[in-house]
Amino acid sequence: MxxxxxxxxxxxxxxxxxxxxxxxxxxxxxxxxxxxxxxxxxxxxxxxxxxxxxxxxxxxxxxxxxxxxxxxxxxxxxxxxxxxxxxxxxxxxxxIEPAIKPAALNTSTKSIGILATKGTLTSDLFHKTATEFTQDINVVEIVGEGLVPLIEAGTLDSPKMIKLLQKYLTPMVKAKVDYLVLGCSHYPYLIPQIRNLIPNDIVIIDSGxxxxxxxxxxxxxxxxxxxxxxxxxxxxxxxxxxxxxxxxxxxxxxxxxxxxxxx
CATH class of the missing domain: 3.40.50.1860 (Rossmann fold)
Structure with a gap:
C-alpha cells in the first residue's frame, strides 16, 4: 500500500x-x-x-x-x-521515554546517570520503568534545569551552558557512572559539549x-x-x-x- x-x-x-x-x-x-x-x-x-x-x-x-x-x-x-x-x-x-533499560542491563559499574526534566523524573511512567530495571543499581538522577531554554535560544556553546552541564555532570562522574541516559529529546544536541566534560568510557544513550x-x-x-x-x-x-x-x-x-x- x-x-x-x-x-x-x-x-x-x-x-x-x-x-x-x-x-x-x-x-x-x-x-x-x-x-x-x-x-x-x-x-x-x-x-x-x-x-x-x-x-x-x-x-x-x-x-x-x-x-x-x-x-x-x-x-x-x-x-x-x-x-x-x-x-x-x-x-x-x-x-519516547528515557532509555533506562539498556543502561541498566549493560552497566558494569552498577551506576548509571539520568539527565532529564523534572516533569519526566517525577512521572509515574518513569518511576515504574526505573523501579523495574534498576533494583540493584545506583541511579544518579539530575534535573537539567535551564538547559532547554538555552537550546531553544541556539546557545549550545555559551559559557552559561557549559557551566550548567559541568554542575549536572560532576555528580555522575564522581558516582562512577558508565552509562549516561539523556532523558529529554533536546539533549542530544548537547552531546558534543557533554563528551568534552566526561570520561571517554561513559556511554551516552538517547532514545532516537x-x-x-x-x-x-x-x-x-x-x-x-x-x-x-x-x-x-x-x-x-x-x-x-x-x-x-x-x-x-x-x-x-x-x-x-x-x-x-x-x-
Missing part, C-alpha cells in the same frame, strides 16, 4: 527534531510534519494537566494536517500524557533510534508505509522564531521548509 499521508511529530520545542532526524534517516521517503511548540517550552516544569492539554492540542493540529501516525518526540509529554492521548485518539501514537525503529515497525504492520521513492515533503512549523530550528537542521536546509505558525 502506498500511503501518502505524513508522519506527524511534535515536541515542546526544537529538541524533538533530533528524533525527526533518526526517523528521516530510517524512512527517507516518508512525508513528515513537525510541530515545535517553542512558545510553551519547556514542558518539564508544567503540571501533568497542562502537559496533557498541550499534547492533545498539538496532536489535533497534526491530525488536521492529515497525519497518519503521531510521534510524541518529548519525554515529558510521553511520560505524563501518552495514556490519555491513546484513549482519546484512534491514530497510532508512539512515545529506538523511536525510529518503532515508527517503522508500526507503519509496516498497519500497511501505512509510503512506497514511492520520489522526494518527500518535509515541513516544520514553530509558534516561535524559526532561527534555532533552521540552525539545528542546517544539514537539511535544501530539503525542508521551516515556517512560523500559530497553534
Amino acid at each position: 502506498n500511503e501518502q499521508r505524513p508522519i506527524g511529530v511534535f515536541d515542546s520545542g526544537v529538541g524533538g527534531s533530533s528524533i525527526w532526524q533518526e526517523i528521516h534517516a530510517l524512512l527517507p521517503y516518508e512525508h513528515t510534519i513537525y510541530l515545535a511548540d517553542s512558545k510553551n517550552a519547556p514542558y518539564g516544569n508544567k503540571s501533568k494537566e497542562e502537559i496533557t492539554r498541550l499534547s492533545i492540542k498539538n496532536t489535533e493540529v497534526l491530525l488536521e494536517m492529515g497525519a497518519k501516525i503521531i510521534v510524541v518526540a518529548c519525554n515529558t509529554a510521553t511520560t505524563n500524557s501518552i495514556s490519555e492521548m491513546r484513549e482519546r485518539f484512534k491514530v497510532p501514537i508512539i512515545g 533510534m529506538a523511536v525510529a525503529r518503532q515508527t517503522k515497525s508500526i507503519l509496516e504492520r498497519l500497511q501505512l508505509l509510503r512506497t514511492d521513492v520520489s522526494k518527500p515533503t518535509l515541513k516544520f512549523y514553530t509558534n516561535s522564531e524559526v532561527k534555532t530550528l533552521k540552525f539545528l537542521l542546517k544539514d537539511f536546509s535544501e530539503e525542508i521548509s521551516v515556517e512560523k505558525k500559530d497553534f
Whole structure:
C-alpha cells in the first residue's frame, strides 16, 4: 500500500527534531510534519494537566494536517500524557521515554546517570520503568534545569551552558557512572559539549533510534508505509522564531521548509 499521508511529530520545542532526524534517516521517503511548540517550552516544569492539554492540542493540529501516525518526540509529554492521548485518539501514537533499560542491563559499574526534566523524573511512567530495571543499581538522577531554554535560544556553546552541564555532570562522574541516559529529546544536541566534560568510557544513550525503529515497525504492520521513492515533503512549523530550528537542521536546509505558525 502506498500511503501518502505524513508522519506527524511534535515536541515542546526544537529538541524533538533530533528524533525527526533518526526517523528521516530510517524512512527517507516518508512525508513528515513537525510541530515545535517553542512558545510553551519547556514542558518539564508544567503540571501533568497542562502537559496533557498541550499534547492533545498539538496532536489535533497534526491530525488536521492529515497525519497518519503521531510521534510524541518529548519525554515529558510521553511520560505524563501518552495514556490519555491513546484513549482519546484512534491514530497510532508512539512515545519516547528515557532509555533506562539498556543502561541498566549493560552497566558494569552498577551506576548509571539520568539527565532529564523534572516533569519526566517525577512521572509515574518513569518511576515504574526505573523501579523495574534498576533494583540493584545506583541511579544518579539530575534535573537539567535551564538547559532547554538555552537550546531553544541556539546557545549550545555559551559559557552559561557549559557551566550548567559541568554542575549536572560532576555528580555522575564522581558516582562512577558508565552509562549516561539523556532523558529529554533536546539533549542530544548537547552531546558534543557533554563528551568534552566526561570520561571517554561513559556511554551516552538517547532514545532516537529506538523511536525510529518503532515508527517503522508500526507503519509496516498497519500497511501505512509510503512506497514511492520520489522526494518527500518535509515541513516544520514553530509558534516561535524559526532561527534555532533552521540552525539545528542546517544539514537539511535544501530539503525542508521551516515556517512560523500559530497553534
